[in-house]
Amino acid sequence: MALRISDKMQVVRGSVIREMAEAAATRKGTISFANGNPSSDTFPVEDFATFAADAFREDPDGILQYGLSQGYLPLIDTTKERLHLKWGIDFEKNDLTIVSGGQQVCDFASKVLLNEGDVVIVEEPSFSSCYNTFRAYGAKLVGVPMHPDGMDIDILAQRLEEYPEARMIYVIPNFQNPTGYITSMEKRHQIYDLAVKYNVAIFEDDPYCEIRFTGEDLMPIKSFDTEGIVVYAGSYSKTMAPAFRLGIAVFDKSLTSRMIVSKQTTDVHSSLLFQYITNRCIKERDYEGHLEYCRSVYRKKSELMYNELVRTMHPSVRVSRPEGGLFMMMFLPEGCDSLPFVWEALYRGVVCVPGSGFMIDQDAPCNSMRLCYSTATEEEIVRGARILGELTQEWLADK
Amino acid sequence: MALRISDKMQVVRGSVIREMAEAAATRKGTISFANGNPSSDTFPVEDFATFAADAFREDPDGILQYGLSQGYLPLIDTTKERLHLKWGIDFEKNDLTIVSGGQQVCDFASKVLLNEGDVVIVEEPSFSSCYNTFRAYGAKLVGVPMHPDGMDIDILAQRLEEYPEARMIYVIPNFQNPTGYITSMEKRHQIYDLAVKYNVAIFEDDPYCEIRFTGEDLMPIKSFDTEGIVVYAGSYSKTMAPAFRLGIAVFDKSLTSRMIVSKQTTDVHSSLLFQYITNRCIKERDYEGHLEYCRSVYRKKSELMYNELVRTMHPSVRVSRPEGGLFMMMFLPEGCDSLPFVWEALYRGVVCVPGSGFMIDQDAPCNSMRLCYSTATEEEIVRGARILGELTQEWLADK
Numbered sequence: 001m002a003l004r005i006s007d008k009m010q011v012v013r014g015s016v017i018r019e020m021a022e023a024a025a026t027r028k029g030t031i032s033f034a035n036g037n038p039s040s041d042t043f044p045v046e047d048f049a050t051f052a053a054d055a056f057r058e059d060p061d062g063i064l065q066y067g068l069s070q071g072y073l074p075l076i077d078t079t080k081e082r083l084h085l086k087w088g089i090d091f092e093k094n095d096l097t098i099v100s101g102g103q104q105v106c107d108f109a110s111k112v113l114l115n116e117g118d119v120v121i122v123e124e125p126s127f128s129s130c131y132n133t134f135r136a137y138g139a140k141l142v143g144v145p146m147h148p149d150g151m152d153i154d155i156l157a158q159r160l161e162e163y164p165e166a167r168m169i170y171v172i173p174n175f176q177n178p179t180g181y182i183t184s185m186e187k188r189h190q191i192y193d194l195a196v197k198y199n200v201a202i203f204e205d206d207p208y209c210e211i212r213f214t215g216e217d218l219m220p221i222k223s224f225d226t227e228g229i230v231v232y233a234g235s236y237s238k239t240m241a242p243a244f245r246l247g248i249a250v251f252d253k254s255l256t257s258r259m260i261v262s263k264q265t266t267d268v269h270s271s272l273l274f275q276y277i278t279n280r281c282i283k284e285r286d287y288e289g290h291l292e293y294c295r296s297v298y299r300k301k302s303e304l305m306y307n308e309l310v311r312t313m314h315p316s317v318r319v320s321r322p323e324g325g326l327f328m329m330m331f332l333p334e335g336c337d338s339l340p341f342v343w344e345a346l347y348r349g350v351v352c353v354p355g356s357g358f359m360i361d362q363d364a365p366c367n368s369m370r371l372c373y374s375t376a377t378e379e380e381i382v383r384g385a386r387i388l389g390e391l392t393q394e395w396l397a398d399k
Numbered sequence: 400m401a402l403r404i405s406d407k408m409q410v411v412r413g414s415v416i417r418e419m420a421e422a423a424a425t426r427k428g429t430i431s432f433a434n435g436n437p438s439s440d441t442f443p444v445e446d447f448a449t450f451a452a453d454a455f456r457e458d459p460d461g462i463l464q465y466g467l468s469q470g471y472l473p474l475i476d477t478t479k480e481r482l483h484l485k486w487g488i489d490f491e492k493n494d495l496t497i498v499s500g501g502q503q504v505c506d507f508a509s510k511v512l513l514n515e516g517d518v519v520i521v522e523e524p525s526f527s528s529c530y531n532t533f534r535a536y537g538a539k540l541v542g543v544p545m546h547p548d549g550m551d552i553d554i555l556a557q558r559l560e561e562y563p564e565a566r567m568i569y570v571i572p573n574f575q576n577p578t579g580y581i582t583s584m585e586k587r588h589q590i591y592d593l594a595v596k597y598n599v600a601i602f603e604d605d606p607y608c609e610i611r612f613t614g615e616d617l618m619p620i621k622s623f624d625t626e627g628i629v630v631y632a633g634s635y636s637k638t639m640a641p642a643f644r645l646g647i648a649v650f651d652k653s654l655t656s657r658m659i660v661s662k663q664t665t666d667v668h669s670s671l672l673f674q675y676i677t678n679r680c681i682k683e684r685d686y687e688g689h690l691e692y693c694r695s696v697y698r699k700k701s702e703l704m705y706n707e708l709v710r711t712m713h714p715s716v717r718v719s720r721p722e723g724g725l726f727m728m729m730f731l732p733e734g735c736d737s738l739p740f741v742w743e744a745l746y747r748g749v750v751c752v753p754g755s756g757f758m759i760d761q762d763a764p765c766n767s768m769r770l771c772y773s774t775a776t777e778e779e780i781v782r783g784a785r786i787l788g789e790l791t792q793e794w795l796a797d798k
Contacts, residue, residue, distance in 0.1 A: 001626040005565070005601050009511050009657050009720035012664070048463075049455035061439045064447075064640035081585035100666035102501065107665045111535060112408050116515055133664040136510060144689045168405070201402050213737055225402040245672045250770050254401060265411070265532040266506045272642045281674035360770060 008138040013362070018036065023164040031384035033352040033371040034175065036326055038238045039301075040375070042294045047285055048241070051277040063272040069263040071098030072275035078282050079248055085233070087223045094222075095256045097262065100270045102247040104208045106130045109168070109203050110137040112255060119160050119166040123151050125358030125368070127177040130170060130205065136189075141375035142166070146176065146318065150183030160198045168201045169194075173220060175325025176185040177199065178358045180347040180368035182323060188221050196227050207235035207247075208384045210291050212300035212324035223266075228252030236278050238326070239294055244274035267331045298326065304381045309371075312389025312395040319371075326374040329355070330388070337365035345391055349383040407515065407537040412576055412761070422787060427527075430783035432770040433749040435576065435725055437637045438700075439774070440692045446684055452678040462671040467592035468662040471674035473592075477681050478647055482633070486622045493621075494655045497670045498662065501606045501646040504632035507527045507603050507661040508567070509536040511654060517646025518565040520558050520599075522550050523765070524757030524767070528574040529604065538626070540759045541565070546577065547719065551581030552589045559597045568593075572619060574607040574724025577757045577769035581722060587620050595626050609690050611723035612698035615753045627651030635677050638693055643673035695724065700772040703780045708770075712786025713795040718770075725773040728754070729787070732795065738766035749783045 010144065032071040034395030048280030055063045083089045099105055114120070117139030122131060131141055142152045151171070160166055171191060173183040176285060183191070195202050204221050210216050222232035223312050251259055263269065296331065302322055309319050330352075332338055342354045370390075373381055381392030424660045469475065479495050513519070515537030521530060523542030525744055530540055543550045548762055550570070559565055570590060572582040582590070594601050603620050613793050621631035650658060662668065680686060680704035699720055708718050708729065716728040722758045731737055731752075741753045754767030770787075 001595065001598065001628060003512060003628055003651070005657060006510065006512055006514050008514075009660070012660050014656060014660055026627070029753050034463075037464050040464060043459060043463050045455060045463070046458040048459075049452065052451050052455065053448065056451060057445060060442060060444040060447075064442050064444070064642045064643045065439060066434075067435055103664065104666050111405065113402060113405055115405050116537075117405075123511075129663055130665075132660060136661070136664050149712075196400065199400065199403075227402060229402055242465045243463045244669070245666055245668070245670065252402070255404075256477070257413060258404060261408070261411050261413055261531060262535070264459070264528055264536050265502065267666060269526075269642070269644070271644065271673075273672075274670075352519070391445055 003384045004277060008136055010130050015276060017315075020349055027346075028375050029348070029349060031376055031380045033350060033373065033376060033384060035375050036372050037326065037375050038294075038326065039297055042297055044281060044285070044290060047281055048277055052273060052282045055273055055276050056220040063276055063370060067269040067272045069260050069269050071270065072272055072279065075275045075279040078279050082282070083250065088132070089223055089250060092109045093228065093253060094250050095253050095259070097249045097259055097263065098270055098275055099247045099249050100145065100245040102205060102233040102235040103109065103133065105231065105249040105267070106133045106165050106203060106205065107248050108249065108259055109201070109231040110134055110139065112258045113201050113260050114139050114167055117165065117382075118168070119163045120168045120170055121156065121163070121166050122360070123172065123176065124360055125178055125355055126170065126172060128358050128362075129204070131360065134170070143360050146179055146181055148181050150181065151185035151191070153187060156191065157194055160194055160200065166200050167200065168203055170205065171204045171221070172205045173210065173218070174206055174213060175322055178318045178331045178353070178355065180322035180325055180327055185218050187220065189224070192221050195229055200229070203231045204230050204232045206233060207238055209234070209326035210385055211240050211298055211303065211326075213295040215323040221289045221362060222250055223334075229253060240278050240281065241273075241292060244271065244278065246270060246274055246278060295324075298324070301376075301378065301381055304378055304387045305371065305373040307372055308382050308385035309389050312386050312393070316394040316396055317392045327370050327372040329370055332367040332392070334367060336367050338367055339365070341391070341395055342369055344395075345388055348387050348389050348391065353386075407535055411531050411534045426745075428748060428750045429555065429745070430529070430775055430779045432749060432783060434620060434770065434774050435771050436641060436774050437693075437725065440696060442640050443680060443689060443697055444744050446680055447528060447676055449659065450679045451528070451672060454669075454672055454675050454785055462675055466668040466671045468659050468668050470669065470736060471671055471678065474674045477678050481613050481681070482647075485586075488622055488649060490626065492652060493649050494556065494649045494652050494658070495570040496658055496662065496708040497674055498646045498671055499644040499666055500650050501604060501632040501634040502528060502532065504630065504648040505604065506525055507600060507648065507658055507663070508600070508630040509533055510661050511657045512600050513538050513566055516564065517567070518562045519567045519569055520555065520562070521566050521569040521759070522571065522575065524577055524754055524760060525569065525571060526604070527757050527761075533569070534706060542759050544794055545578055546583055547580050549580065549586035550590070552593075557588065558650070559593055559599065562588070565597065565599050569602045569604065570620070571604045574721055575609065576724075576753070577675040579719045579721035579724055579726055579756065581617065584617050584706040587617065590711070591620050591623065591643055594628055601629045602659045603629050606637055606792045607698065607724040609638050610697055612694040612696055616728070627653060638682065638690060639673075639677050643646050643670065643677065645673055645677060647667060649655055694723075697723070697773060700780055701727065702778060703777055704770065704784045707784035710790050711785050711792070713791040715795055716791045720766055726769050728767050728769055731766040731791070733766060735795075737766055737768045738764070740790070741768055742792055744787055745796070747786050747790065749786050751787075771774045
């Protein structure tokens with residue numbers, strides 16, 4: 001006897017990114033550019049340990065009993081204050097809850113705003129775990145190609161016209177996963193205006209905004225969302241620690257009760273201990289200094305990888321040059337499938353994720369691959385980038 | 400401009416239980432029989448603090464970086480071993496993952512097994528947060544009344560006949576929430592046989608099984624699930640700490656990839672620190688002794704509440720006598736709505752949750768209320784039970 005699987009879960013596949021990362025872990029000595037993890041060097045472990053010990057000693061009940069579904073109130077206040085000061089987000093109009101990672105904001109936004117059969121318009125390539133979240137609610141994905149300054153606005157406009165069942169646009173405006181691209185301010189406004197015109201929600205996924213290491217900050221779409229159509233996802237995963245599983249959901253107050261019920265019906269509340277620790281790190285430590293340190297780590301690593309690639313790779317290969325975040329994307333010439341290249345690279349000791357893993361159709365050929373510079377050591381970055389660069393020379397020798 | 404809320408989330412309401420608990424918190428000096436929390440006295444805080452400190456010192460990366468979506472492998476093994484030894488669950492045939500609370504097992508079972516419009520047959524009354532989880536996937540609920548030995552089997556059979564779109568039966572076999580009832584072994588088999596006959600899944604929600612404080616353990620339905628149709632939810636919330644948010648999902652191996660993708664698309668993984676601590680508490684401490692201590696705490700509290708109620712309440716009032724778990728249910732005479740009674744009790748300083756909060760239709764009158772004895776002190780339990788008992792005398796004086 002076999003249970004029937006729900007229609008929506010029939011079509012969802014596992015994460016290629018996680019599979020590549022696990023493949024890397026099983027091969028000793030492999031240099032991994034696959035994991036999108038932050039660097040362990042950036043974790044303020046001493047502070048974490050101190051504050052954890054305080055919590056167990058001073059208020060064990062406060063961190064061990066059931067907590068509020070909206071989050072730990074002091075961290076909510078601290079986070080609102082930061083988002084208001086940095087991005088001018090208006091908390092008269094919006095609400096904020098702490099959830100279990102940015103991914104869970106995507107889950108709740110989908111639960112609250114999508115019916116089965118609705119269309120979500122997505123940047124393509126993009127973070128495939130969010131593609132899967134939309135699919136798990138029975139949504140259909142329609143892609144819009146990415147340019148270095150954000151999604152193609154003409155095609156976005158066309159798609160909105162073509163698909164009246166579109167209910168959401170999915171955007172990663174800063175240091176996009178996997179391309180590393182930044183959506184320009186002009187395009188942020190254009191995307192918003194189109195969303196308003198077609199009465200479509202925007203899911204603005206912004207986990208990397210705190211780690212811009214060069215150039216000027218751009219305001220999130222949420223900052224000028226007068227109509228209340230943007231659900232914004234922030235994260236403490238990249239600046240505290242991923243296993244804290246702390247995401248930030250910002251949304252119009254009309255959605256509050258549904259966002260809280262979403263939490264009640266899944267994991268009830270997020271870790272009180274990690275919310276407590278995060279709040280104390282921000283309030284009592286030099287949090288701006290910590291962020292500056294994180295940025296310096298990624299700036300250095302990013303430059304090492306970029307320079308070594310540019311120095312060694314075949315002239316027909318292109319690589320994005322990130323201003324923040326954890327990764328860049330390498331593009332083989334058009335028409336050259338990256339999948340066999342990625343396998344050959346793995347054989348030579350470097351693992352990265354083929355671009356097809358970020359496409360709606362993961363089986364179609366794709367000429368790109370995502371390179372994370374966050375977790376490898378500086379020495380590994382240079383060595384790994386050189387292996388990749390030299391491999392492109394061999395690979396494309398006859399082209 | 401207002402975003403359209405998804406059809407499924409239009410019908411989901413907040414948790415009355417959480418609202419009553421929060422109402423209680425705002426009134427100083429109120430005795431709360433509302434919270435279904437475990438007693439803070441049972442938390443082995445010293446062990447938690449020691450193991451947390453070890454983790455931060457010895458393996459910070461191991462608890463701070465992204466973890467596997469299926470859970471922390473040592474705790475998976477430990478939990479399998481316990482479930483195999485205690486209940487004979489077969490892990491050749493079944494898989495086990497660690498998730499963020501028992502509630503999340505319900506969320507994933509719903510995601511993987513329910514289409515919109517499917518029917519879930521539920522015990523009524525039952526845990527309304529799971530009702531809401533089913534609703535959040537667009538399922539319709541059909542109730543089967545509860546007896547002290549479990550759901551009414553004749554009516555269950557009728558419902559299965561009447562509703563060919565039924566895909567799941569929701570059962571809390573031990574110390575049911577809110578009644579405290581135990582489903583008899585005979586009925587466990589009858590429910591299973593009916594589920595097999597109609598090809599319907601069973602969601603067996605068993606968070607309280609470790610805290611049976613009198614009588615003999617009964618085997619879970621999962622233990623004789625030869626057909627692979629039972630999704631079983633266990634929990635560490637009641638025996639470690641609720642804010643650990645650690646639940647146990649046991650399911651047929653045919654569901655493994657979908658259960659893991661469900662995790663990837665929501666909160667990615669559960670707390671590694673709390674999984675590490677839980678595993679060490681079980682492996683290195685006297686965990687059986689700890690469970691025995693938890694049981695002794697609830698046995699004592701349960702008896703104090705039961706005896707004081709029986710001593711003081713009006714003879715036409717009935718109260719369930721639990722053999723485990725955290726609560727009992729008090730029943731006013733048929734036709735007597737408990738809601739005004741609960742408000743009067745709150746006015747006199749005792750808060751409990753009206754039975755209507757556990758019904759499919761929360762607006763219909765209901766003659767019962769749930770009384771949790773887990774968090775109040777022994778003195779408060781006696782005093783609060785007496786207030787309730789004496790109030791029934793006044794309330795029913797003319798009947």
